[in-house]
Amino acid sequence: MKQLDIINFLRGYSIFTIVLMHLLQSYPIPSGLMKASSFGGAGVHVFILCNGFGLYLSYLNKPLSYQAFLKKRFGRIYWPMAIVCLVTSCWMLYQGQEVLMPLLGNLFLFKMFVPELESSMGGQMWFISTIIQFYIAWPLIVKLININRGGYWIALFISLSWATIVGISGLSEERVWNSFFLQYLWEFCLGMKLAELYRERPSSLDIPKWKYLVPTCVTAMAMTGIMGWAGFP
Structure with a gap:
């Protein structure tokens, strides 16, 4: 179906922009290009929204028990991540770097609570x-x-509250705090609400005509660029 093709495209596009951003920023490039490449960070938000959409649409069509859900979803992420970490640890050993705690932190998942380990095997690993x-x-x-009429707004309030608390506490530069899932809960739940809307009335998510879509995309990209130049993350 067209809408689901669009979701798959957005996932792929967001992954591409994120990878491109990290690739460019690993090299000495002009400051202007460095700021422009940060646009790829928006791919994280797009991916999380699409993830909420896909997970909830699948749940609505075929509900799974919590155990079955974890087995199906968790395994898809954990085992590829574990293989990458094992390969990375071999390279780190070759480079003479500390391996034990970074490897254990990633394999046993406690690195998400330890600032020093959160990006220990690559800055991108926080997303896992x-x-x-x-x-x-x-x-x-x-x-x-599923709270009647108020669930999404509660999710938005939780995300705003979390971001405020982290900012006031001076922890906005710490990955374990600024990338905790509550920070992104509102957009994940927005994807879930879109999935609910799509299931009830698929035509409601029809892609706008190009004459509406292109100006909207250009405007959004321009606003993102302006915020980047102004110093917003």
């Missing part, structure tokens, strides 16, 4: 922690989104 946190909290999130 965030997605796994969503999986662990899945039953609670489903209950939250």
Whole structure:
């Protein structure tokens, strides 16, 4: 179906922009290009929204028990991540770097609570922690989104409150705090609400005509660029 093709495209596009951003920022490039490449960070938000959409649409079509859900979803992320970490640890050993705690932290998942370990095997590895946190909290999130008329707004309030607390506490630069799943709960739940809307009335998510879509995309990209130049994360 067209809408699901769009979701798959958005997932792939967001992954591409994130990878491109990390690739460019690993090299000495002009400051202007460095700021422009940060646009790829928006892919994280798009991916989380699409993840909420896909997970909840699948749940609505075929509800799974919590155990079955974790087995199906957790395994898809954990085992590839574990293989990557094992290969990375071999390279780290070759480079003479400390391996034991970073490897254990990633394999046993406690690195998501230890700032020094959160990005120990690559700056991109924080995202695995965030997605796994969503999986662990899945039953609670489903209950939250099903609160009559108020579930999404509660999720938005939780995310805003978490971001405020982290900012006031001076922890906004710590990955374990600024990338905790509550930070992104509102957009994950927005994806769930879109899945609910799509299931009830698929035509409601028809893609707008290009004459509406293109100006909207250009405007959104321009606003993102302006915020980046202004110093917003």
